[in-house]
Amino acid sequence: MxxxxxxxxxxxxxxxxxxxxxxxxxxxxxxxxxxxxxxxxxxxxxxKPRVLEDFCTVQEEIYFVENMAKAIKWAGSRKVIELDPESDHTIANATFTLRRSDGYEVYNIRFVNQTTDDIGTSCECLEFREKGYFCAHQMATLVRCLQEGLFKLDRWTGPMTPEVEDIILANVFRKKRSRR
Ligand SMILES: [Zn+2]
Structure with missing residues (x-):
């Protein structure tokens, strides 16, 4: 982790x-x-730091779960998440594009996985740059990479919680199977 x-x-x-x-x-x-x-x-x-850590952990889990729901929806659209076809399990690049009433929101996302025990992930948005969150854009990229088989969920070394893992298993892979 x-x-x-x-x-x-x-x-x-x-x-x-x-x-x-x-x-x-x-x-x-x-x-x-x-x-x-x-x-x-x-x-x-x-x-006490212990109290604060527990509180932050709970809040971060809520952020992860709430945003993962959005991310799964985005990952399903080729227009929103465009994965660079050169991407593989060592480097994945994606572009997030969402139409807003006043224009487009566009961010580039990058996953670098060149060591065995850790993965570096980044996004151009403020949630990542200023707050250091594993943002919804990165979550959507992760979901798309899982769908495309670039990563396996059980081998993913980036941010994950058991609850989010369940959400992905239930909503991403089950949906995929039922379409066939
Ligand atoms: Zn982002």
């Missing part, structure tokens, strides 16, 4: 609402007027 980013980054990329819910659930006081940066500092100072 990839290395976890530091706690401060993991907290900073959550929404203010999530951070407030945490303070509330932990019965802290004196946080209601804090801006996001101050709220993160306050939480880091007042709660």
């Amino acid at each position: 990839p290395v976890e980013p530091p706690l401060k980054l993991r907290l900073s990329r959550l929404t203010v609402t999530s951070l407030r819910n945490l303070c509330d659930a932990q019965k802290l006081s004196g946080w209601s007027n804090l801006k996001k940066d101050e709220l993160v500092q306050f939480i880091l100072k007042n709660l």
Whole structure:
């Protein structure tokens, strides 16, 4: 599994609402007027790393599951995810294109898998560049690569959880079989 980013980054990329819910659930006081940066500092100072790690892990799992549902839908469309035909299990390049009311959203995604134990994945979007998330665009690329047989789910060394693995097995592979 990839290395976890530091706690401060993991907290900073959550929404203010999530951070407030945490303070509330932990019965802290004196946080209601804090801006996001101050709220993160306050939480880091007042709660134990173990509590914060568990909280971030749960929030990250929710992000992964919610975005994977979108990603599976996108992966099914050749217009949204275009996989470079030269891609293989060592390097996969994809382009994500989504039409918006005010134009197009376009990002390039890249998976580099040249060592046996870790895979480097990246996307041009802010969710990845600023927050370090394995974003929905990368998830959609992963799903397409699995569909095309570039990677096997049980050999994938990038971000994964048992719950997301179940979602992929149920929605990607079952669907594929039933079409035949
Ligand atoms: Zn992205």
